[in-house]
Amino acid sequence: MSTENNQLTIWIRNMKTSREAFEALYNEMSRPMYTVACRILKNRADAEDIVQDVFLKLLKRDDGEAIDNARAYILQTVRNEALMLLRKRSKEELRGEIPEDVPDGETEAENAENRTAVLGALSALEPTERDIFTLHVNGELGFEEIAGMLGMSLSAVYRRYRKAIKKLRSRIGGNL
Structure with missing residues (x-):
């Protein structure tokens, strides 16, 4: 220590x-x-x-x-x-x-549909995969920072992130 x-x-x-x-x-x-x-x-x-x-x-x-x-x-x-x-x-x-910045009803429906799809796909991930993905994408943390926070090796974080991306792509489709 x-x-x-x-x-x-x-x-x-x-x-x-x-x-x-x-x-x-x-x-x-x-x-x-x-x-x-x-x-x-x-x-x-x-x-x-x-x-x-x-x-x-x-x-x-x-x-x-x-x-x-x-x-x-x-x-x-x-x-x-x-x-x-x-x-x-x-x-x-x-x-x-209703979020304050929604421009119209059609966009709101699309956003809600997209959010539902993304949240559904995220909930299908293992907790560690979800945390790594969220910290990297939403938290804008680097993989080294994430590895330190989670007490994991850098290679393990990379592997889990790639696995999460693969799962999300298969569930949502499109470009992640």
């Missing part, structure tokens, strides 16, 4: 009782957390909310729970929260909430 990781783990353990530990953790991790959330969500306000939510989760977590790699744990939590928000919003749109 690196010195930086040891320090992060200590700050997480002590942040409930020490304002200094909380501030140190915030100063060290808020920018990388925001960057990950912003890359996935493409919305600054939502990214700020995710960072806030993750810090609250860290404050509420059980102190007895061991963390092997604190930085990866925190960034993975940010990633998970951001992806959950994207999924929640996708479901809301499919339930009939």
